[in-house]
Amino acid sequence: MNGLDCFFKGFRLIFSSGLKRYIIIPLIINIMLFSGMVYYAYSLFDGWISWLIDWLPEFLYFLSWFLWVMFYVTLLGFTFYTFTIIANIIAAPFNAVLAVQVEKKERGGQLYHPRISWYQLVYRTLAREAGKLLYYLPRLIGLVILTVLPLINLIAPLLWILFGAWMMTIQYADYAADNNGKSFLQLRIAMSRQKTDSLTFGLAVYILMFIPLVNLLVIPASVAGATVFWINNLEEQV
Numbered sequence: 001m002n003g004l005d006c007f008f009k010g011f012r013l014i015f016s017s018g019l020k021r022y023i024i025i026p027l028i029i030n031i032m033l034f035s036g037m038v039y040y041a042y043s044l045f046d047g048w049i050s051w052l053i054d055w056l057p058e059f060l061y062f063l064s065w066f067l068w069v070m071f072y073v074t075l076l077g078f079t080f081y082t083f084t085i086i087a088n089i090i091a092a093p094f095n096a097v098l099a100v101q102v103e104k105k106e107r108g109g110q111l112y113h114p115r116i117s118w119y120q121l122v123y124r125t126l127a128r129e130a131g132k133l134l135y136y137l138p139r140l141i142g143l144v145i146l147t148v149l150p151l152i153n154l155i156a157p158l159l160w161i162l163f164g165a166w167m168m169t170i171q172y173a174d175y176a177a178d179n180n181g182k183s184f185l186q187l188r189i190a191m192s193r194q195k196t197d198s199l200t201f202g203l204a205v206y207i208l209m210f211i212p213l214v215n216l217l218v219i220p221a222s223v224a225g226a227t228v229f230w231i232n233n234l235e236e237q238v
Contacts, residue, residue, distance in 0.1 A: 002197050003196075003197035003199070003201030003229065004200055004201070004204055006226070006232060007204045007221070007229075010102075010224035010225020010227070011217070011221040013102055013224040013228070014098075018101070018105065019098070019105065022101055023217075023220040026220050029090050030087055030215075030219055033087050034083055037082065037083045037086075041075060074156050076210065078144075080215070084219070085133070087219060089126070092126055092128070093122045093125050093126070095172075095175050095220070096124075098224065099175035099224075103176060103227050113180050113181060124178065128174065132171065132184065143159055164202070164206040165199050165203040165206050166191075168206050168222065169191060169202035169205070170191065170202075171222075172219075172222040172223050172225070173191070173198075173229055173234060175227065176226065177230060177238075180235070189237070190235075190237035190238045193237040197229070201225065205222045
């Protein structure tokens, strides 16, 4: 299955019998967090874009419309990406449980990793999220710096999209990798061997994050889809 196949199968799976109850708590978390972050970003947008255009040299004022579009896309991408990071930290244990159930369904009830207690699951998944943050943050900071540099920032939206696509796949495939005892480094190596499908899967996630209401279901659907992607594409690469 290619990346898109796995992603859309994830959407179907979260509404299937036996899995729907595992998305309720993550969905509530997503609604509350997303609403707050969008409201906050919207309240800051006018002030920031005015400051940015005022900073623009007079002979470049004809680029102000392009700068507005670029800044809007960048801020939107940053808001959604930050929302995804925070939502996944909070909902990590629930996402790990969902990944287990999807894997169990896909493997016909057979699991190849030991059962652990809820306490162990919470500790392990939060520790894993901390490790992912150490990987994300330097790259995220680098992108923010590039975004405010004159001329270079013209390619910032493309860089945000590529970065976001890669990170989305890492984020959601990691639940299945962790459940199967594979390290974060092993996951990244496996993805590098399936680079095109990994980016395709992540790009689908990233794009749908921009669609209101649909984006609230993207996280659980992505967990399910990435688990399918792990079983069909990544597991054999480790």
